[in-house]
Amino acid sequence: MVTFINRFTVTGPAEEFERLFDDTSAFFRDRPGFISHRLLRHTEQPGSYVNVAEWENAESFRAAVTHPDFAPHATALRTLSTSESNLYASVLERTATH
Template identity: 65%
Template sequence: MITFINRFTVTGPAAEFERVFDETSEFFAAQPGFLGHRLVRHTSDPAAYVNIADWQDDASFQQALRQPEFAPHRAALRELSTGEPNLYAAVSERVA
C-alpha cells in the first residue's frame, strides 16, 4: 500500500473547492487500486486542506493519473488551489 498526501492551499471559494474535490473523489473511487481517502481542513486556517489517500500500489495510482478523464479534474482543482502532492510508504502504524 502507498499513501498519497496532497496539501492544498485554497485560493478560490472554499465551497467551490470542496465541490470540485468531491467530483474528483468520485473519479478516483472508480479507479482500480483506490482504497479510500480523507480530506481534512485545518482548524484555524480555513484555506489549508490535506488529502490523504491510500492506494494498493504506485502503479495503480500512476495509471489513474494517466486517465484522460482525470485532466479536467486536475485543471479545476488548479484553478481553485495550489497543491503539494507526494507519495509515502508506511513505516509504522498503530490503531486503537
C-alpha cells in the same frame, strides 16, 4: 499499500473547491487500486486542506492520475488552489489499545 498526501492552499471559494474535490473523489473511487481517501480542512486556517488517499500500489495511483479523464479534474482544482503532493510507503502503524 501506498499513501498519497496532497496539501492544498485554496485561493478561490472554499465551497467550490470542496464541490470540485468531491467530483474528483468520485472519479478516483472507480479507479482500480483505490482504497480510500479523506479530505481534511485545517481547524485554524480555513484555506488549508490535506488529502490523504490510500492506494493498493504506486502503479494503480500513477495509472489513475495519468488517465485522460483525470485531466479536467486536475485543471479545475488548479483554478482554485495550489498544491504540494507526494507518495509515501508505510513504515510504522499503531492503533489505540483501549
